[in-house]
Amino acid sequence: MLYILTCLTVEHDLRLVLLAALICFLSCYAAVVLTQRALVCGGMARVLWLGAAGASSGFGIWATHFIAMLAYDPGMDMGFLMEPTLVSLGVAIFVTAAGLGVATYVSGRSAVLAGGLLLAAGVTSMHYIGMSAVELPGTLFFDKTYVAASVVSAALFSTLGLICCLRPAPRAWDRALATGLMALAVVSLHFTAMAAVRIEPGPMPVSGETMLSTSVMVPLIATVAFSLLIAGLTAAVFARQAEMTANENARRFSMLLQGVKDYAIYMLDAEGRVANWNEGAERKMGFAAAEIVGQHFSRFYGAEDRAADEPERAMRIAREQGKFETEGWCHRKDGSRFWANTVMDPIHDASGALVGYANITKDITQEKSDADRLAEVTKNLDLALENMSQGLCLFDKEERLLLANRRYSEIFGFPEGGIKPGMTLREIIDLGVAVVLSDPEERQAKARDIYARRRAAIQAREVDAIVEKFSSGVSVQLYHRTLPDGSWVATYEDVSERLRSE
Structure with a gap:
């Protein structure tokens, strides 16, 4: 531990170390927010959010590594080969996105563990492939103990970070803790791995024409890293605002539905089971939400209608024609009934798959009674006129x-x-x-x-x-x-x- 601290304070430029830490924290924060956004989406939207999370975190981790490498002073001239440098970037982005995808698409603790290990593997592979790009007048050796410690620390903190990130209904504290743990995984890996480095002086094996100079890499990495992170964080901010707007709209819509007392408004799942229940439905039907949610809506039909398979016919017509509307007897919990106008509309998700039905039922018993009386009067009037x-x-x-x-x-x-x-x-x-x-x-x-x-x-x-x-x-x-x-x-x-x- 003391050797790691000595490596950090003596062999590194602390200004560049702080810059690398800032980029690391921002990239991990963007990865956490975008991954949580992907959790509430489906289909292609989830893939896009995960891709953005993988790209921002992967490039941010890679930038953290190379800026920290530029802060490292081994006491001799140092440069970087182009090919392994680019390979390390690709590995960081691809494996990081794969780890987030496994943890997001597969449920269970084993999925989170597998995602954390993949995330750690991406960070570790990126670091050591990047180290292979280092060119200096000598040969690099690594202390196996510190190498093992770097891998373990990366795996541990990455897994803990994913656990906090993927909690149901995450709070701001969970988001901050997940960001800190992921950043700690990257930082602990880097400086533990750098403490494992041993240099044996020798001749420069490759000419300077094949290497990237530090004067070129500093502005290049800083510019690209901050550009990508700003784009990722901007997307995260918009995602958060969109989520807050959607939640507020959902809350207001729920208040609207619950405030409607003259209509029974409820939703069925694809099999016809009641999924939600408003106050108007409770007043008209007599069922409390806890009593009816999960029950099949055929309970509102009489025995003759159920025997004639009327509930299934209603759902079939709604699916095939886009709407079903009818008037008939609707039965309450206590066995009484009222004459109802019912409208059923199918509900589909973004991919077009049927997810359920929206039902609006209105008590028109009085209207039917008035219409029947009017029809009787009209009939009698017609008889009188014609005779x-x-x-x-x-x-x-x-x-x-x-x-x-x-x-x-x-x-x-x-x-x-x-x-x-x-x-x-x-x-x-x-x-x-x-x-x-x-x-x-x-x-x-x-x-x-x-x-x-x-x-x-x-x-x-x-x-x-x-x-x-x-x-x-x-x-x-x-x-x-x-x-x-x-x-x-x-x-x-x-x-x-x-x-x-x-």
Whole structure:
């Protein structure tokens, strides 16, 4: 331990050591935040977040190693070969990303252990491959005891860091502890491994043309490292803000759902089991959330509907057509029932896979009762209109027919279906005249005369009867009653027999 401290304080430039430590801490922090973000994502999004975590941490660890190497002063000129330097960078990024991926995609303690060992293997391999790139006038040897200690410390702190990073619902303390442990794994490995270095002086084996000079590597590594770390930390900040926004939106949406008390709003999983339950559902159905969550939604159907496989049919139609809507009886916990309007929509994830169904159920018992009463009244009114001895018409203020019973067509001899709502008074008169007159000029003059007399009677608001006699021998008694909005009701009665008797 004393030798490691001597190596750190005597053989290293402490300014570059502090710079390397800063880069190491920032890269580990970015790796922790991006890995935690990957945990809450799926599919390609998780792969991208893990790739970003591997790239930022791998390059940051590599930069930490080489800046610390530049801080090392062995007492002689030192340079670095290009090829092994780049290989060490690739190993750091690839193996680090692999370790994070194993720990993220596979659940269990063994996965975390395997991920930590892979992470440590990446850091260790990067360091010793990087050491093989060192060129100086002599030969490097390593103390096996310190080498073993460096590997053990890297494995231990990397695994502990992953354990803190992958905790469910991590807090800020967990994130800080994970960052510190991962940074400690890198730092302890580097300085323990550097304490293992022994140099035997000798001739320079390779010319300076094949080496990277320290004057080139200092600005290059610092610039690239900070650029990549700034990009990684920026992504981490945006990820954190997106997560906080999503959590806040989810909280508000949950408050909205729980605040709706007139509708039962709940979600089913892909098999039809209740996944969540709002207060409106509890009030309408009588089930508390703890009682119904996890139960199949067929409990809301009657025995006949369940026997007819109605719940499965509802889910099938929702899947195939994108929506299912129906009205029918919905059964409460106490066995009572209410008439409900139910809408079921399928819910899919980002990859298009079905994850469940969103259900909205509204109690429309009162609306159904009102509609049934209205239908009964309408039915009775239709029966009365169709069986009365008088013809009846209702016109709006624009002289368009709103209602006419069958007796009206019979009195004037209109063909069946000839009189329809929407026809004007003049159109009806023209049709009636055409039934008895064939000459166009005579027909037009007659229609004009009848229309003028009808309009005069309506505008005069007369309620006395008007009797019109037709060439066919039919006499019709008309009553017009004008309403306040300008519309009017007209009744027509065939009085031919009565007049003949009189």
